[in-house]
Amino acid sequence: MGMEENGTQEADVLPEDWAQEDDISxxxxxxxxxxxxxxxxxxxxxxxxxxxxxxVHELKEVIEVQDALIDEExxxxxxxxxxxxxxxxxxxxxxxxxxxxxxxxxxxxxxxxEHRAKRTLHDELYRSRLSTDEFKYAENFVKLMEAHFQSSxxxxxxxxxxxxxxxxxxxDMSPGPALNRFVFCHVKKNVxxxxxxxxxxDQALYLGAGDVYCLRYKPxxxxxESGSIDLL
Amino acid sequence: xxxxFLAEDEMITMLPLVSIPKMTFxxxxxxxxxxGEPIEVPIWFALALKRARxxxxxxxxxxxxxxxxxxxxxxxxxxxxxxxxxxxxAEIASLLLHYASDDMxxxxxxxxxxxDLTSLRSSKFRRYMQTNVREDCNGIxxxxxxxxxxxxVRPVLCEILETIHRANDSGAVDPIKMQTQTQKSQGTQSTSxxxxxxxxSLRRFRA
Numbered sequence: 001m002g003m004e005e006n007g008t009q010e011a012d013v014l015p016e017d018w019a020q021e022d023d024i025s026x027x028x029x030x031x032x033x034x035x036x037x038x039x040x041x042x043x044x045x046x047x048x049x050x051x052x053x054x055x056v057h058e059l060k061e062v063i064e065v066q067d068a069l070i071d072e073e074x075x076x077x078x079x080x081x082x083x084x085x086x087x088x089x090x091x092x093x094x095x096x097x098x099x100x101x102x103x104x105x106x107x108x109x110x111x112x113x114e115h116r117a118k119r120t121l122h123d124e125l126y127r128s129r130l131s132t133d134e135f136k137y138a139e140n141f142v143k144l145m146e147a148h149f150q151s152s153x154x155x156x157x158x159x160x161x162x163x164x165x166x167x168x169x170x171x172d173m174s175p176g177p178a179l180n181r182f183v184f185c186h187v188k189k190n191v192x193x194x195x196x197x198x199x200x201x202d203q204a205l206y207l208g209a210g211d212v213y214c215l216r217y218k219p220x221x222x223x224x225e226s227g228s229i230d231l232l
Numbered sequence: 233x234x235x236x237f238l239a240e241d242e243m244i245t246m247l248p249l250v251s252i253p254k255m256t257f258x259x260x261x262x263x264x265x266x267x268g269e270p271i272e273v274p275i276w277f278a279l280a281l282k283r284a285r286x287x288x289x290x291x292x293x294x295x296x297x298x299x300x301x302x303x304x305x306x307x308x309x310x311x312x313x314x315x316x317x318x319x320x321x322a323e324i325a326s327l328l329l330h331y332a333s334d335d336m337x338x339x340x341x342x343x344x345x346x347x348d349l350t351s352l353r354s355s356k357f358r359r360y361m362q363t364n365v366r367e368d369c370n371g372i373x374x375x376x377x378x379x380x381x382x383x384x385v386r387p388v389l390c391e392i393l394e395t396i397h398r399a400n401d402s403g404a405v406d407p408i409k410m411q412t413q414t415q416k417s418q419g420t421q422s423t424s425x426x427x428x429x430x431x432x433s434l435r436r437f438r439a
Contacts, residue, residue, distance in 0.1 A: 029259035182390040215371035
């Protein structure tokens, strides 16, 4: 069964940004694309991914500058003769779309942080993936939740049952993210034969560029981070 | 809604009704718009102009009534695999039918074509899942699936695969199974309830 046989015939029906991410486009448009990918990967991965620090920083700046420019122009227009209001309108729409994307990205991360705030803070890997703001948020969130649990019911329990640790001796009380969950992915670059389960007797899978698979997240998590595959 | 947002970044050809000089956007320059001269722009851009009645949209070729008919026919003929359609076809079709049906020669036919295509594809896909999802599957290759189908099938398929595996894995902490595992490591024949199953292998979406 040749995995490679389905060649590139579907390349032209794939969305724009599935094609090569090169040339023609401006730097900003590439960043917007990257953010879009980061948002989707974040949305579909079971664990929190490294924060796109520079990307978010740069796009925030772009948004600020654009907002200021648009405000300025609007002010000028209200006093002077009306010209090209449609262009202004279109630019507003575009900036609105970028803002939406950025919010969707940050929100999908917040969702995961709230879901496992304590765990995220205690796990060295996940803690390192948070931005400074997210870290503060997680800390406050944990504090608030603990205070709330204390006052609402923990104080009424016998003393030895009151702790909210995720470990009880050697036993891990809170499960980590479900890394073994199934996800959909699109292979961007030829990855070649890849093991797709923990069991070495299982058949490996040929991940060719352009293929779409439904498989477990864990075996391919490094490929997501390296950008060889995208989650869908 | 999010899929529609993403679909709006796809390109479409439009015929401007006004003339606007070249404009610089974050994602590049568009224009100049010259009345009647076709230009390729993102869908969100075209739709904004359309709402202001400043352009006519050129329906993408795959969405023309005739072409759709052919696609539906192909979809019907190729029993064993989904045919290639644009990834966001359903979203784009719904956007264009909603906002630009007056730019189509036969919006009703197009609408019907898209509906036929969607239901044909989804029933086909369901059938494949029925034959291809087995207890021993760790990865499924899916050809030519598109955005809408993916979000429809995601919760069901992922849940099923996980449940199957959880059932299998709970076999691993089963005392009998644990025993057989130690036996296995000693080279003895395994007698677990799952030992009868074939070695796990990949099932492809294509039958």
